[in-house]
Amino acid sequence: MIRIGLAGIGFMGMIHYLAAQKLKGARVTAISSRDSKKLAGDWRGIKGNFGPPGTQMNLSNQKKYERFEDMIADPDIDMVDICSPTHLHPSMAIAALKAGKHVLVEKSIALDTKSADAMVKTAKSCGKLLMVAHVLPFFPEFAFAAEAIKSEKYGRLQAAHFVRVISKPDWSGDFDDSSKTGGPAVDLHIHDTHFIGLVAGVPGRIFSNGITRNDGSVEFLTTQYLYGDNGPAISCSSGSLNMSGRTFAHGFDIYLEKATITYHSAGQPLTLLTKDGKTKQPTLPGGGDPIIAFTREIQAAVNGVVKGVEPDLLSGTLARDALVLCHKEIQSVNTGKIVIVG
Numbered sequence: 001m002i003r004i005g006l007a008g009i010g011f012m013g014m015i016h017y018l019a020a021q022k023l024k025g026a027r028v029t030a031i032s033s034r035d036s037k038k039l040a041g042d043w044r045g046i047k048g049n050f051g052p053p054g055t056q057m058n059l060s061n062q063k064k065y066e067r068f069e070d071m072i073a074d075p076d077i078d079m080v081d082i083c084s085p086t087h088l089h090p091s092m093a094i095a096a097l098k099a100g101k102h103v104l105v106e107k108s109i110a111l112d113t114k115s116a117d118a119m120v121k122t123a124k125s126c127g128k129l130l131m132v133a134h135v136l137p138f139f140p141e142f143a144f145a146a147e148a149i150k151s152e153k154y155g156r157l158q159a160a161h162f163v164r165v166i167s168k169p170d171w172s173g174d175f176d177d178s179s180k181t182g183g184p185a186v187d188l189h190i191h192d193t194h195f196i197g198l199v200a201g202v203p204g205r206i207f208s209n210g211i212t213r214n215d216g217s218v219e220f221l222t223t224q225y226l227y228g229d230n231g232p233a234i235s236c237s238s239g240s241l242n243m244s245g246r247t248f249a250h251g252f253d254i255y256l257e258k259a260t261i262t263y264h265s266a267g268q269p270l271t272l273l274t275k276d277g278k279t280k281q282p283t284l285p286g287g288g289d290p291i292i293a294f295t296r297e298i299q300a301a302v303n304g305v306v307k308g309v310e311p312d313l314l315s316g317t318l319a320r321d322a323l324v325l326c327h328k329e330i331q332s333v334n335t336g337k338i339v340i341v342g
Helices: 011-020 068-072 086-098 113-126 140-151 190-200 291-307 316-335
Strands: 002-007 026-032 063-065 079-082 102-106 130-133 157-167 205-212 218-226 233-242 248-256 259-264 268-274
Touching: 002 011, 002 068, 002 291, 011 026, 011 291, 026 068, 026 291, 063 068, 068 086, 079 086, 079 291, 086 102, 086 113, 102 291, 113 130, 113 316, 130 291, 130 316, 140 190, 140 248, 140 259, 140 268, 157 190, 190 233, 190 316, 205 233, 205 316, 218 316
Parallel strands: 002 026, 002 079, 026 063, 079 102, 102 130, 157 233
Antiparallel strands: 157 248, 205 218, 218 233, 248 259, 259 268
8 A cells, every 4th residue: 555645735736635535555644734724624715727626625534744844754655745836846856755755746847947857866866756747648638649649550640739728717826926837838838848748759949939928937829849851740839818718728639640639628529530531539538527637647656656667657857858848938939039959
């Protein structure tokens, strides 16, 4: 049994807690929060853009810690699941690794590359796993697309366009504070750069055009990922310009040699169009419950701890590369120039 200490009870911490109820071979045995009401189980003030609203929780089976330092000192915890704001990820993850714990940390891995590198380096020196919770590959639509690309069942990836646009959330007090989140071009868009890196690798160059906030952070961008003459030709639009009538929309159009795969959460279910003229909507597991994707994500981390092997989809290095790509795109928006990724 892998014993998990959950740090940070905001919206994502609540989602991780609910997702963990369906884990096999693991359970949340301890919770850390600076909020005494949340430690007492009063989660009624928590809300987000999917899943159930916060409620009164029965935490009688979990240890409670007001200080994160005290929780990671607990010898009965095997893995720490960090769901704090992004600017706290490096210090908390490094402290947990040095305390002998495996770490699953919510995306983004960090706000800057130097901190991300320090996290990856500490994990290696401590002999522990640093896993970054990028959930997108665990959603069935994206998992289907990733497998189709990887297997080349329908031929080589030729082109793709990804979309991720939200309205400004009324449930996140930190959303407008780019010093804590990096702004939408990091906090939101890193889902896309991670998935693109996963299925196509890191591009040699990028070009981005976008809209900036008053504080200089990027609110919205469209990026071309330049892989060279033979492609693939990949682009993405991401940001927070939607009106409140459409709080969240993401999806993709993926063009393979022998098929097109399309999905848009705002009205287009996953659809496979094949070279023989057939159109199919693949049957997907999970019944449309988004929390199942988080269960799969945390289960992958648990399985990694059991086997002592970093799961590919939770790779700290892949998460670090996704962060680098976000910053290169911000640089391109600010300069109006093509940027070498390196």
